[in-house]
Amino acid sequence: xxxxxxxxxxxxxxxLTSPIVALAAAAVVLGSRGPxxxxxxxxxxxxxxxxxxxxRTMQVGAESHGPAITAQGDPRINAVGRVxxxxxxxxxxxxxxxxxxxxxxxGPRPEAxxxxxxxxxDQRKVLSVRPGVTGPAALAFIDEEELLPEGDTAEHYxxxxxxxxxxxxxxxxxxxxxxxxxxxxxxxxxxxxxRLLRRRAR
Numbered sequence: 001x002x003x004x005x006x007x008x009x010x011x012x013x014x015x016l017t018s019p020i021v022a023l024a025a026a027a028v029v030l031g032s033r034g035p036x037x038x039x040x041x042x043x044x045x046x047x048x049x050x051x052x053x054x055x056r057t058m059q060v061g062a063e064s065h066g067p068a069i070t071a072q073g074d075p076r077i078n079a080v081g082r083v084x085x086x087x088x089x090x091x092x093x094x095x096x097x098x099x100x101x102x103x104x105x106x107g108p109r110p111e112a113x114x115x116x117x118x119x120x121x122d123q124r125k126v127l128s129v130r131p132g133v134t135g136p137a138a139l140a141f142i143d144e145e146e147l148l149p150e151g152d153t154a155e156h157y158x159x160x161x162x163x164x165x166x167x168x169x170x171x172x173x174x175x176x177x178x179x180x181x182x183x184x185x186x187x188x189x190x191x192x193x194x195r196l197l198r199r200r201a202r
Contacts, residue, residue: 001178010098017092024055024089029081041076042110045130050102053093056083060086069157088192094133106181107132108169126169134188136172137165142191
Protein backbone atom coordinates (compact mmCIF):
# COMPACT_ATOMS: atom_id res chain seq x y z
CA UNK A 1 0.00 0.00 0.00
CA UNK A 2 2.73 2.47 1.01
CA UNK A 3 4.86 1.74 -2.05
CA UNK A 4 1.90 2.02 -4.46
CA UNK A 5 0.90 5.34 -2.90
CA UNK A 6 4.51 6.60 -3.12
CA UNK A 7 4.75 5.84 -6.83
CA UNK A 8 1.31 7.18 -7.80
CA UNK A 9 1.51 10.34 -5.68
CA UNK A 10 5.12 11.11 -6.62
CA UNK A 11 4.46 10.61 -10.34
CA UNK A 12 1.51 12.99 -10.16
CA UNK A 13 3.52 15.55 -8.20
CA UNK A 14 6.40 15.37 -10.68
CA UNK A 15 4.00 16.33 -13.47
CA LEU A 16 2.27 19.07 -11.44
CA THR A 17 5.50 20.66 -10.22
CA SER A 18 7.49 20.34 -13.45
CA PRO A 19 6.93 24.01 -14.48
CA ILE A 20 8.19 25.18 -11.06
CA VAL A 21 11.23 22.92 -11.23
CA ALA A 22 12.00 24.02 -14.80
CA LEU A 23 11.90 27.71 -13.83
CA ALA A 24 13.98 27.06 -10.71
CA ALA A 25 16.54 25.06 -12.71
CA ALA A 26 16.87 27.90 -15.20
CA ALA A 27 17.39 30.36 -12.34
CA VAL A 28 20.12 28.16 -10.86
CA VAL A 29 22.00 27.95 -14.17
CA LEU A 30 21.66 31.68 -14.82
CA GLY A 31 22.53 32.61 -11.25
CA SER A 32 25.76 30.65 -10.81
CA ARG A 33 28.25 28.60 -12.76
CA GLY A 34 27.46 24.89 -12.93
CA PRO A 35 24.63 22.40 -13.48
CA UNK A 36 21.05 22.87 -12.33
CA UNK A 37 20.95 19.68 -10.28
CA UNK A 38 23.12 18.22 -7.56
CA UNK A 39 23.45 14.54 -6.68
CA UNK A 40 24.62 13.90 -3.16
CA UNK A 41 25.56 10.47 -1.84
CA UNK A 42 23.22 9.30 0.91
CA UNK A 43 22.73 6.07 2.83
CA UNK A 44 19.40 4.37 2.21
CA UNK A 45 17.56 1.24 3.21
CA UNK A 46 19.78 -1.58 4.50
CA UNK A 47 22.80 0.70 4.27
CA UNK A 48 22.76 0.91 0.47
CA UNK A 49 24.13 4.15 -0.94
CA UNK A 50 22.27 6.16 -3.57
CA UNK A 51 22.46 9.55 -5.23
CA UNK A 52 19.84 11.93 -3.84
CA UNK A 53 18.73 14.51 -6.40
CA UNK A 54 18.24 18.16 -5.49
CA UNK A 55 18.30 21.47 -7.29
CA ARG A 56 21.79 22.84 -6.77
CA THR A 57 21.84 25.50 -4.05
CA MET A 58 25.59 25.75 -3.44
CA GLN A 59 28.63 26.76 -5.43
CA VAL A 60 30.21 24.01 -7.51
CA GLY A 61 32.77 22.11 -5.44
CA ALA A 62 31.30 23.32 -2.13
CA GLU A 63 31.72 19.86 -0.58
CA SER A 64 35.51 20.23 -0.64
CA HIS A 65 35.39 23.59 1.13
CA GLY A 66 33.46 22.84 4.29
CA PRO A 67 31.32 20.36 6.22
CA ALA A 68 28.62 18.19 4.62
CA ILE A 69 25.99 20.16 6.51
CA THR A 70 25.23 23.87 6.30
CA ALA A 71 24.37 26.56 8.81
CA GLN A 72 22.43 29.74 8.15
CA GLY A 73 24.63 32.24 6.32
CA ASP A 74 26.97 29.59 4.89
CA PRO A 75 28.88 31.50 2.17
CA ARG A 76 28.87 28.41 -0.07
CA ILE A 77 25.12 28.80 -0.67
CA ASN A 78 24.42 30.80 -3.82
CA ALA A 79 21.82 33.59 -4.03
CA VAL A 80 19.21 31.52 -5.88
CA GLY A 81 19.90 28.64 -3.52
CA ARG A 82 18.90 30.69 -0.50
CA VAL A 83 15.45 31.23 -2.01
CA UNK A 84 15.10 27.59 -3.03
CA UNK A 85 16.02 26.40 0.47
CA UNK A 86 13.57 28.76 2.16
CA UNK A 87 10.75 27.52 -0.05
CA UNK A 88 11.91 23.85 -0.06
CA UNK A 89 11.68 23.87 -3.86
CA UNK A 90 15.18 22.41 -4.00
CA UNK A 91 13.78 19.19 -2.48
CA UNK A 92 11.16 18.53 -5.20
CA UNK A 93 13.49 16.48 -7.46
CA UNK A 94 13.70 13.86 -4.69
CA UNK A 95 10.33 12.68 -6.00
CA UNK A 96 12.40 10.96 -8.71
CA UNK A 97 14.24 9.05 -5.98
CA UNK A 98 10.85 8.00 -4.61
CA UNK A 99 9.69 6.65 -7.97
CA UNK A 100 12.98 4.77 -8.33
CA UNK A 101 12.39 3.08 -4.98
CA UNK A 102 15.40 4.67 -3.27
CA UNK A 103 13.21 6.85 -1.05
CA UNK A 104 9.66 7.09 0.26
CA UNK A 105 7.50 10.18 0.66
CA UNK A 106 7.62 9.70 4.43
CA GLY A 107 10.46 8.21 6.45
CA PRO A 108 13.73 9.07 8.19
CA ARG A 109 15.69 11.69 6.27
CA PRO A 110 18.74 10.10 4.59
CA GLU A 111 22.14 11.10 5.92
CA ALA A 112 25.54 11.37 4.25
CA UNK A 113 27.87 8.38 4.82
CA UNK A 114 30.18 10.38 7.09
CA UNK A 115 27.33 10.95 9.55
CA UNK A 116 25.94 7.41 9.33
CA UNK A 117 29.41 6.18 10.31
CA UNK A 118 28.69 7.62 13.79
CA UNK A 119 25.42 5.70 14.28
CA UNK A 120 25.22 3.28 17.20
CA UNK A 121 23.88 -0.25 16.49
CA ASP A 122 20.48 0.83 17.81
CA GLN A 123 20.44 3.99 15.71
CA ARG A 124 21.17 1.95 12.59
CA LYS A 125 17.64 0.55 12.87
CA VAL A 126 16.47 3.65 10.98
CA LEU A 127 18.12 2.05 7.94
CA SER A 128 15.57 -0.78 8.02
CA VAL A 129 13.09 1.38 6.04
CA ARG A 130 13.32 3.59 2.98
CA PRO A 131 14.42 7.14 3.84
CA GLY A 132 11.84 9.84 3.31
CA VAL A 133 11.41 13.21 1.63
CA THR A 134 9.78 14.23 4.90
CA GLY A 135 9.26 12.65 8.29
CA PRO A 136 8.94 13.41 12.01
CA ALA A 137 12.53 14.60 12.36
CA ALA A 138 12.37 16.65 9.17
CA LEU A 139 9.27 18.38 10.53
CA ALA A 140 10.75 19.00 13.97
CA PHE A 141 13.91 20.46 12.44
CA ILE A 142 12.42 22.23 9.44
CA ASP A 143 14.50 25.30 10.36
CA GLU A 144 17.62 23.24 11.04
CA GLU A 145 20.04 25.65 9.35
CA GLU A 146 18.98 28.40 11.74
CA LEU A 147 19.77 26.17 14.74
CA LEU A 148 23.32 25.33 13.68
CA PRO A 149 26.17 27.65 14.64
CA GLU A 150 28.79 28.70 12.14
CA GLY A 151 32.28 27.36 12.67
CA ASP A 152 31.76 24.04 14.46
CA THR A 153 28.62 23.17 12.46
CA ALA A 154 29.39 19.47 11.92
CA GLU A 155 30.45 18.88 15.53
CA HIS A 156 27.34 20.57 16.92
CA TYR A 157 25.17 18.58 14.52
CA UNK A 158 26.73 15.27 15.59
CA UNK A 159 26.58 16.07 19.31
CA UNK A 160 23.26 17.88 19.72
CA UNK A 161 21.04 17.65 16.64
CA UNK A 162 21.53 14.25 15.01
CA UNK A 163 20.84 12.20 18.20
CA UNK A 164 17.50 13.97 18.70
CA UNK A 165 16.54 13.48 15.06
CA UNK A 166 17.39 9.80 15.31
CA UNK A 167 15.20 9.45 18.42
CA UNK A 168 12.24 10.80 16.45
CA UNK A 169 13.00 8.63 13.43
CA UNK A 170 13.42 5.47 15.52
CA UNK A 171 10.02 6.13 17.07
CA UNK A 172 8.61 6.50 13.56
CA UNK A 173 10.14 3.17 12.48
CA UNK A 174 8.56 1.45 15.48
CA UNK A 175 5.08 2.94 15.09
CA UNK A 176 4.62 3.86 11.40
CA UNK A 177 1.19 3.44 9.82
CA UNK A 178 -0.23 4.53 6.47
CA UNK A 179 -2.64 6.89 8.22
CA UNK A 180 0.27 8.35 10.17
CA UNK A 181 2.17 8.94 6.94
CA UNK A 182 -0.77 10.85 5.48
CA UNK A 183 -0.89 12.97 8.63
CA UNK A 184 2.85 13.75 8.35
CA UNK A 185 2.42 14.78 4.70
CA UNK A 186 -0.39 17.15 5.70
CA UNK A 187 1.66 18.57 8.57
CA UNK A 188 4.60 19.09 6.22
CA UNK A 189 2.48 21.06 3.76
CA UNK A 190 1.17 23.26 6.58
CA UNK A 191 4.66 23.74 8.05
CA UNK A 192 6.17 24.81 4.72
CA UNK A 193 3.35 27.27 4.05
CA UNK A 194 3.58 28.67 7.58
CA ARG A 195 7.32 29.08 7.19
CA LEU A 196 6.88 31.00 3.94
CA LEU A 197 4.20 33.27 5.40
CA ARG A 198 6.30 33.92 8.50
CA ARG A 199 9.30 34.96 6.43
CA ARG A 200 7.16 37.14 4.15
CA ALA A 201 5.79 38.96 7.18
CA ARG A 202 9.27 39.92 8.42
